[in-house]
Amino acid sequence: MERYDPQAIEAKWQRVWADAGAFHVSNEERRPKSYVLEMLPYPSGTLHVGHLLVYTIGDVVTRFRARIGMHVLHPQGFDSFGLPAENAAIREGVHPRASTERNIEHITRSMRRAGWAYDWSRSLTTHDPGYYRWQQWQFLRFLERGLAYRKGAPVKWCPNDQTVLANEQVLADGRCERCGAEVEARLMEQWFFRITDYAQALLDDLETVDWPESIKARQRNWIGRSEGAEVLFRIEELDEDVPVFTTRPDTLYGATFFVLAPEHELVERIDSDDVREYVRRAGAKKTPERAQATEKTGVFTGLHAVNPVNGERLPVYVADYVLTDYGTGAIMAVPAHDQRDFDFASAFELPVRQVVRPPDGDVDETVAYVEHAEGEVLVNSAEFDGLPASEGGRRIVEKLEAERRGAFTINYRLRDWGFSRQRYWGCPIPVVYCDACGIVPVPDDELPVVLPQIEDYKPKGAPPLAQADDWVNVSCPECGGPARRETETMDTFVDSSWYFLRYCDAANETAPFDRAPVDYWSPVDLYIGGVDHATMHMIYARFWVKVLNDLDMLGFREPFARFFSNGWVTMGEKKMSKRAGNIVGPDEFFERYGADACRLNILFLGPASEDMEWTETSIEGMARFVRRLWRVVSEVAERAPERPPGEGPLARKAHRTIAKVSDDIGRRFAFNTAIAAVMELVNELQRAPDDPAARFAAETAVSLIQPYAPHIAEELWSKLGGERLWEQPWPQADPAMLAEDTIEVVVQVNGKVRDRLHVHAEIAEEELVAQARASERVQAHLDGGEPRKTIIVPGKLVNFVV
């Protein structure tokens, strides 16, 4: 028998597939399609074990779906612009283009080495002008519609990466998603996409996609819808109506003071040294510091706000527990029913008035904070007394609405997407600034605005592109006068918001894509990637598609019909992620064990949606299985004569395995148990090499393992006399062969297993019960008595109740 040589076999079949164009798909066919896509990698280093997981999942599904007759689009590309690639380049002292392109080359080699079935003819890199040209084109369409705009706003600044970040790129602990540095707040003029216009659609359409509940929940959290009312309070001394947002209009009669955020626009009109001093100190505090403050701080302004429901004059404070970027930056404070307001009232000795009481509770005359309770009713609220809180709140807002002092409203936590970056390595924003005309879009026929090659690209706070004088200075497309190009670049999440559309029509030179191929292939039927993009990429891409749909460029509202979120892969102590440096990659494992063993191992470690640890012993165990498969099947190929499989136990096992593996891959995405099922089949084959069904069992095992281990499968398939396994129809289980002719039936007494009977599958119930009762072990537990009741589950068990 030939020795199993994974290196030679894998190279051989990769060549065969490439020569045959095995994974190339055309846009012309109109078979039932499937678009299988994994999140594209940042080429900031080499592949790690996490990539091995994501891309192998996609590959197994791709190869499986192709063999059940679907037309499968499975492309791959590189998210090559942006901080990860740029920071890696800076670390190595190489120009980002050079390092990025070198990494792409390396990763591409690794991907081919892994045997992943991609249609490379559709590949793209986001730093290619042929790609970002069309991104600039789309940006201009957004700009025309007012969906891209520039404004001064408080933004998140990463002092280490020297750039603005989107809210989504700031982690819960106030640190930079990329580098972990503590993020600062800055007031800057920036480019934004008006994603908040789509907040409700982004929420509603989550109902239409098949995603894990946890991912949907994260997006709902992030969008943060709350229903309530906006109410106008008049600040007498400034003669201004100030809106506040509240989710508890039922507590309006309980407002005893009023608070402005230190950054509120009216605060600078307050002529008070105390206020100015407080605002200065509050501004110096970092956001997490403000959030974790245990004591409430603030300062009285001397102003008064009039409560529109009862005309009461409430003292106005400035306090930093009120945030400028949520709601309106001003609140009515109801200390009896809001813990934070209560804390502030306690510190400043302000009155507390209960206006809602629990159904069975009293009004607390000692006035303290009152817990929210089910069924509570209004008190101390004039004509609304006695109403249930929810109805009372509604009636109060209706009254305010009639007086034009308030309205029902919905508030979202989601902020507009700040997408400009003060960095070099990104897509240039195609506008110029003209003294006479202001912001002027670059005309479509002058696209792409190519990112110039500059030597000093390191981040320094100001955009590096500003130094490229030749590039920056242009004439205004409108008036011809002197103008300057925009020197900020786009966030890399813009690049990844539409790449999956470009794959459908990757060679298009006259548009981002044509509608027909995009509508044929899309939406993505199965999208695979990590949870870490749940509130960044996955929200932006949904927004982008909705806008393009509104622009009539495509015919669907959601980019990813189904999402599979893969787990984290760790190796030893280290987390395999873009943040961990110097890790051992799959390349080395491919060399030692072959790609097939690696692909099998990563999916056998556990459910692909769960975190897992890659260990040396696990891959060695899998290498053992692969060698055994080779040996057992090779022996069958050499010795076992071709003959009909018959109906013996091995043939039946093979059919059951077909059913199991098809269901595990096709429906359950239970990749680990499908492998276990093939292992069982191989074990049985090994024990019965002379069974008439040996050849059939060997063929079946090879055919079923092909999506996971395509190289050894092709090689063994050809040893068994077949060819082009990747094109062979997926095996079909014969329903008649799924049932055993003799089955094991469990006999229980009072639900406890007392015996097992081997009986013919078609045994009559009476006969089965008789046999069960006759069992000595059962007799012993029946104590000679008659069963009170007998439960029969056909084909499974008999239970006597005594």
Next chain:
RNA sequence: GCCGGAGUGGCGGAACUGGCAGACGCGCCGGACUCAAAAUCCGGUGUCCCUCGGGACGUGCGGGUUCGACCCCCGCCUCCGGCACCA
């Protein structure tokens, strides 16, 4: 605080729709082959008791429903993750 998810052998995990708990693999123990080792193959491996027939217990904890519960219901505990001075 709100939201989402998970708790099963020494380990990773399986049990899909309420019907044999622990598939498959790792590790470990014993054996075969070998001068020896590796590789490979065979057998064993939840815990406790045992007269070796078997018996009792066992899926985070406490209850419940059911002939029967890892699975459904109620109440807890622990862990992981998201959001959060969000009005």
